[in-house]
Amino acid sequence: MNVFIGIVIVLACVLGGFALEKGNLHALFQPVELLIILGAAIGAVIIGSPFKLLKEIAAALKGMLSPTHYDSRKFIEVLSLLYEIFNKMRKEGIIAIESHVEDPHKSEIFKKYPDVLKDHGTLNFICDSLKILLSIDIPPHEFDNLLEVDIEAAMDERKHPLHRVEKMADGLPGLGIVAAVLGVVLTMGKMNEPPEVLGHSVGAALVGTFLGVLLCYGIVGPMATLIEHQIKEEESYFHVIRIALVSYVSRSIPQIAIEFARRAIPESERPSFSEMEKIMKGKGK
Secondary structure, three states: HHHHHHHHHHHHHHHHHHHOOOOHHHHOOOOHOOOOOOHHHHHHHHHHOOOHHHHHHHHHHHHHEEEEOHHHHHHHHHHHHHHHHHHHHHOOOOOHHHHHHHHHHHOOHHHHHHHHHOOHHHHHHHHHHHHHHHHOOOOOHHHHHHEEEEEHHHHHHHHHHHEEEEEEEEHHHHHHHHHHHHHHHHHHHOOOOOHHHHHHHHHHHHHHHHHHHHHHHHHHHHHHHHHHHHOOOOOOOHHHHHHHHHHHOOOOOHHHHHHHHHHOOOOOOOOHHHHHHHHHHHHHH
C-alpha cells in the first residue's frame, strides 16, 4: 500500500507543479517514449539475468507489495517456540526434540506457531541448526560461526534481485537520453514544418529525458531502497534466532537465552521484559 501511496504523491507533486505553472499535461503524455525507456530497461535486465534470477526479481517485487512484517508479534512467536524447545531439551534431554525437528509439520510444538511453520526459511534455519546439536557436540563459537555463515549466504542470495533493480534504476536516465535522441532525430526530419510543429516535436523528445530521470529517482530507485530495507529486517530477524540458539548452546538457561535474543530485537519492535516473562511462565507450566 505504501508503494502505491508514494507513487501517487510523486506523480501528483511533479505533474501538479507542472500544471500550476500553466504547463500542458498533454505534452507529457508520450507513451512511445515510455515504451522505449521501460522496454529497453526490462530487456537489459533480462539480458543480464539467468531465468532463476528473473523469478527471484519477480518474487522480490511481489514481496515489496505484500511484505512480511517483522513486528513484535512475529518476534514473540519465534522466541516462544525457541523457549519451548529449549525447555524440553533441558528437562528431557536433547534427544527429546529429534522427532520435532525431523518433521516439524507433525510436531505438536511447531503446530502451536503457524507463522513459523509456514515460513520456509525460518523453519529450515531453526530445524537445521538443532539437527547439528543432535548430531555432534559442537563448541559454541563454532556453532555461532556456522549460523553466521548460513545467514550471510541467505542474505547474499536475497540481494541478487536488489542489485538488478538498482542497476535498472541507474540505467533509466541514460535510456531516457536514448529516447530523447531518437525524438531529436525525428524532429530533424521535420525541418520544413512550421515553428509550432517543430517546438512540439522538440518538447516531445525532451520528455524522454524527463521520464528517465523521474522513473529512476521517483519510482524504481525508491523501490530498490524498500527491497533493501526488507532484506535488513529479515537479516535482523535471523540474527535474533541465532543469538537465542548460541546462548543456549553456551549453557545459558532457557530464560536467559531468550533474554539475550530479546535484547537483540530492534527497540521499536522489542517486546517488554514483563511481556516475555509472562509468556515464558505460561510455557513453563
